[in-house]
Amino acid sequence: MxxxxxxxxxxxxxxxxxxxxxxxxxxxxxxxxxxxxxxxxxxxxxxxxxxxxxxxxxxxxxxxxxxxxxxxxxxxxxxxxxxxxxxxxxxxxxxxxxxxxxxxxxxxxxxxxLTALRTAATSAVAARHLARSNARCMALIGNGAQSEFQALAFKALLGVDRLRLHDIDPAASRRCRDNLSALGFSIEICGSAEQAVEGADIVTTVTADKQNATILTDNMIGAGMHINAVGGDCPGKTELHRDILLRSDIFVEFPPQTRIEGEIQQLDKDHPVTELWRVIAGSAPGRTRADQITLFDSVGFATxxxxxxxxxxxxxxxxxxxxxxxxxxxxxxxxxxxxxxxxxxxxxxxxxxxx
Amino acid sequence: MxxxxxxxxxxxxxxxxxxxxxxxxxxxxxxxxxxxxxxxxxxxxxxxxxxxxxxxxxxxxxxxxxxxxxxxxxxxxxxxxxxxxxxxxxxxxxxxxxxxxxxxxxxxxxxxxLTALRTAATSAVAARHLARSNARCMALIGNGAQSEFQALAFKALLGVDRLRLHDIDPAASRRCRDNLSALGFSIEICGSAEQAVEGADIVTTVTADKQNATILTDNMIGAGMHINAVGGDCPGKTELHRDILLRSDIFVEFPPQTRIEGEIQQLDKDHPVTELWRVIAGSAPGRTRADQITLFDSVGFATxxxxxxxxxxxxxxxxxxxxxxxxxxxxxxxxxxxxxxxxxxxxxxxxxxxx
Missing domain, CATH: 3.30.1780.10 (ornithine cyclodeaminase, domain 1)
Structure with missing residues (x-):
């Protein structure tokens, strides 16, 4: 120094x-x-x-x-x-x-x-508490700059080794697959988000459009899924259909920020959410049942x-x-x-x- | 580039x-x-x-x-x-x-x-609209890192060429005088703030203590004075006795910030102040009378x-x-x-x- x-x-x-x-x-x-x-x-x-x-x-x-x-x-x-x-x-x-x-x-x-790394590491920290412990297969929707980091963090922290990729731009999925090809994953490129989600234990959404989008609809999300929603991170930018939120137990970083920026901007201001830190500190439960749908509504926080x-x-x-x-x-x-x-x-x- | x-x-x-x-x-x-x-x-x-x-x-x-x-x-x-x-x-x-x-x-x-330069330049911009046009003598109270820049800005923009220095640390006043010695000022070091203010057209206070201080008391401030209050710039840090504020026409940068940080934190929340930009843009008067006491309650603003x-x-x-x-x-x-x-x-x- x-x-x-x-x-x-x-x-x-x-x-x-x-x-x-x-x-x-x-x-x-x-x-x-x-x-x-x-x-x-x-x-x-x-x-x-x-x-x-x-x-x-x-x-x-x-x-x-x-x-x-x-x-x-x-x-x-x-x-x-x-x-x-x-x-x-x-x-x-x-x-x-x-x-x-x-x-x-x-x-x-x-x-x-460093932001790409910390976002991925935070997602994996949350998933370690919220995904089923035998989760090994992840759907990765949105295959841009953040995608490989998410894949590697889930591999490093949870042992995820099967990936199902989807992007509206097929070239993005191919590049993601090629970049990860030597790193120990089994990878399938899927023609639709619906197809990508099939058989996955975890769904990570990390798309970039600045709008209210519906990357996932309610019918795609089966019992036991953990959703890692990363792309919806500012006012007017969401990725999930509102009905998914109503069926999920929702975990957030800092509620005053997430209510403005996260998926839960679609919900009432007093819709119950759990702060991730409480799960980590042991003062609130994470996943309690195998058939529970858990959602980490990630927006990225200063800590x-x-x-x-x-x-x-x-x-x-x-x-x-x-x-x-x-x-x-x-x-x-x-x-x-x-x-x-x-x-x-x-x-x-x-x-x-x-x- | x-x-x-x-x-x-x-x-x-x-x-x-x-x-x-x-x-x-x-x-x-x-x-x-x-x-x-x-x-x-x-x-x-x-x-x-x-x-x-x-x-x-x-x-x-x-x-x-x-x-x-x-x-x-x-x-x-x-x-x-x-x-x-x-x-x-x-x-x-x-x-x-x-x-x-x-x-x-x-x-x-x-x-x-750059902050020292911009603070001094802003003070001089305000004084050009608020001090009497024949002001040439400035009391400079607090002779630390900011003081010479204030002196030079008032010289460059208003033609101030007489300085009356005071600091609780006499060595600071001597250093300020020495630093400015070749730059065209007539300089007097004064044993008290009261003495420094005698005969001055403008008083600049730029002290550093983080507390409510009383650098200037009401009796020191005569008719026609322009006060450039720079040092009071965060909650609990002021330099002027409240009575001075009540006799002055007060000009500020951005009221929501100045009410928290400036001298006017001592006053009621609705005490009238004029935004400096209005004076510069011509939509509010600056100094209107020679005997008026004007106060620029400077805290420094992002613009x-x-x-x-x-x-x-x-x-x-x-x-x-x-x-x-x-x-x-x-x-x-x-x-x-x-x-x-x-x-x-x-x-x-x-x-x-x-x-």
Whole structure:
């Protein structure tokens, strides 16, 4: 870790890829899931607020802050489904972790890749408590940027090794299959969501359209299913038919945010939901019957990003894969910010003077 | 500007110093004031929200987002008065400007220095509308990191050239005087705030203690004074005796934020205040009489940081003083984030293989 007060460790996209590859994607997901679960376990020690969203015609930019009183973290994340048309990502993100005592950042990190990993790890953490313990086959509907990460997290944490893929774009399903081909799955591409769901123990929906869609209808969902609904994550964007919600036991991250952004925006404001942290902490039951339909209405919450930043930070010293940024003014004398400017000027003039 | 979608221009502390020095501090302040004033002028086109604050025992960490529908900006800023004891800054900051259409960041910049400049420029913009036009002498109470910037902004925008300094720490006043000695001011160090105010046309208070203080009492403030109250900027932190507020015409940035954070937290929730933007846009009067006491209850608002980021961005291509950060994942195919990881792995293994 750098000694100089002005320097902040920075994990670039390339450094993040090397970090993930050096640890191994599945081990990364397992260890990250451990951090996420530990932070859900101490849920009540976090300062929580719904994310601060700025909506525009084609997308949204959000800030997601939280703090446990010792560390503070926030993520910047956008969601712009049209971006893929101009060769850009639908979702990009970066985040910062800071020391609460001084307010000084201790890490700046890319979070486009990290968000995909933390979303998948959170889904698998929830499923470990909510899916049937013998679940091995997952329908994966929506085969975009997030899909392979979901598959790997469910493999790493639950032993899921059979995948049934569906996407409205068959090329997306083929790419997902090819990307996962050497990683120990048996994979079938399906022509419809209905077909994908057949025989699956778990259904993961992770589509990207910003609208109220009906990816799953009521007739597709049989007894005992666990639904991992990831794609519906902002106002006006849902994936499930309302009738499915009425038959399911619903688990959420942070109700004030999920009621606005999740599948349950389709339900009454007081429809009963269970907070996932209570299941993890043992104060509420998860799955209680084999024939129960469980739904994790995932929208992504700030503590999960906090956990991810905390994990990456803990891995930095082990792997050494980071740069440092001259991000914070560090005058010789703390109150003398203007003097720092004057000394820089003197230095520059000295360097420019004839010898 | 970089062509590669993954790269974001980054202005480090050093690059910011060089940018300021190459432009010249007073010209920088004047031009920045122009951006701030222009954005106040189109106030109604901004998406505005009070900043999102995370308070802890020794300080606060805040996020300050805003958007004009084309650009989105936010600042991260901390306030930790105890930091100076460990050689750190009370306030550090950095910020990001993004393209609303894609959600992609277009600038990451240090903002510790930039915040000092934008706060001073905003103060001077307000004073240009609120102080008497012949004001040339300013009392500057609190001679810490912000003080010289305030002095220079008032010189650059209003022609203030006489300063009366006071700080509870005499060494701070001496350093402020020395830093400003070659910059065209006549400067007197005063043993008390009361003495500093004598003969001044403008009083700027910019102290750092996180408490309700009484830097100015009612008897110190004569007719015609303009008070630029900068230091009181969070709940429980004020600088002026309440009686001064009752005699003053009060101007604020964004009432929902100022009522919580500014001097007017001491007043009733419906005490009349004028929004500064209305004065700038010509829909409300500023100073109307020479004997009027005007008070700019400054707490700092997100649009000012937005203006500052916008100004810095516009100066980048002119000065070329920036680096680029590999901050955004940019796969060959936008939806193939996992494939990017696989290709990186193949590349790394290839490089490691014996030739």
């Amino acid at each position: 750098p000694e100089n007060l002005n320097l902040v460790p920075f994990v670039s996209v390339e450094a993040m890829m090397d970090l993930v590859l050096s640890i191994g994607t599945e081990r990364f997901l397992r260890e990250l899931a451990g951090y996420i679960e530990a932070d859900f376990h101490r849920w009540e020690s976090f300062d929580k607020t719904p994310r601060v969203a700025s909506h525009s015609r084609d997308g949204v930019i959000e800030l997601m802050p939280t703090s446990d009183g010792r560390l503070y973290g926030f993520k910047y994340v956008n969601g712009h489904p049209k971006n893929t048309k101009s060769g850009r990502q639908t979702v990009t993100a970066f985040g910062v972790l800071s020391d609460v005592d001084s307010g000084y950042p201790v890490l700046l990190s890319e979070m486009t890749i 999960e990003d906090f956990s991810a930043l905390r994990y990456v930070r803990d891995k930095l010293s082990e792997t050494g894969r980071f740069d440092t940024l001259d991000l914070l003014a560090d005058p010789d004398e703390p109150r003398d910010l203007f003097g720092m400017l004057l000394r820089r000027q003197a230095l520059t003039q000295q360097a420019a003077a004839p010898q | 970089p062509e590669n979608l993954n790269l974001v221009p980054f202005v480090s502390v050093e690059a910011m110093m060089d940018l300021v020095l190459s432009i010249g501090t007073e010209r920088f302040l004047r031009e920045l004031a122009g951006y701030i004033e222009a954005d106040f002028h189109r106030w109604e086109s901004f998406d505005k929200t009070p900043r999102v604050a995370s308070h802890s025992r020794d300080g606060v960490i805040e996020l300050m987002p805003t958007s004009d529908g084309r650009l989105y900006g936010f600042k991260y800023v901390n306030g930790h008065p105890k930091n100076t004891k460990s050689g750190r800054q009370t306030v550090t900051a950095f910020g990001v400007l993004s393209d609303v259409d894609s959600g992609y960041p277009v600038l990451l910049s240090e903002m510790t220095i 000012e940081d937005f203006s500052a980021l916008r100004y810095v961005r516009d100066k980048l291509s002119e000065t070329g003083r920036f680096d680029t950060l590999d901050l955004l994942a940019d796969p060959d195919e936008p939806r193939d984030l996992f494939g990017m990881l696989l290709r990186r792995q193949a590349l790394t293994q290839q490089a490691a293989a014996p030739q």
